[in-house]
């Protein structure tokens with residue numbers, strides 16, 4: 079989904095780059111302040127009865143059952159995502175870019191020999 083995107087400052091008309099947050103000519107904010115993350119849990123037989131808690135920057139934002147999804151607001155920039163479950167709580171970094179403020183994060187509960195953990199499998203721009 080990468081391509082040439084022409085953006086212009088709404089205040090002075092200056093051309094701005096994809097991921098500029100402020101106009102480099104007049105300082106006007108050209109990027110949205112908020113985007114969103116949709117957490118989509120893949121439907122799997124394994125662990126299907128277990129609801130997974132999703133934390134963003136340490137705050138519980140969603141509880142997601144097998145094969146469902148939830149969309150939460152998220153500011154532009156980096157966020158730490160973790161999934162709370164009995165077997166672990168790995169933290170993964172996700173960045174929301176100004177040019178693509180809405181993203182979808184696919185994850186699944188994977189069975190392991192010793193532990194079973196939710197894992198991110200794909201991230202796409204909406």
Ligand SMILES: [Zn+2]
Pocket residue numbers: 087088089090091092101102103104105106
């Ligand atoms: Zn400007």
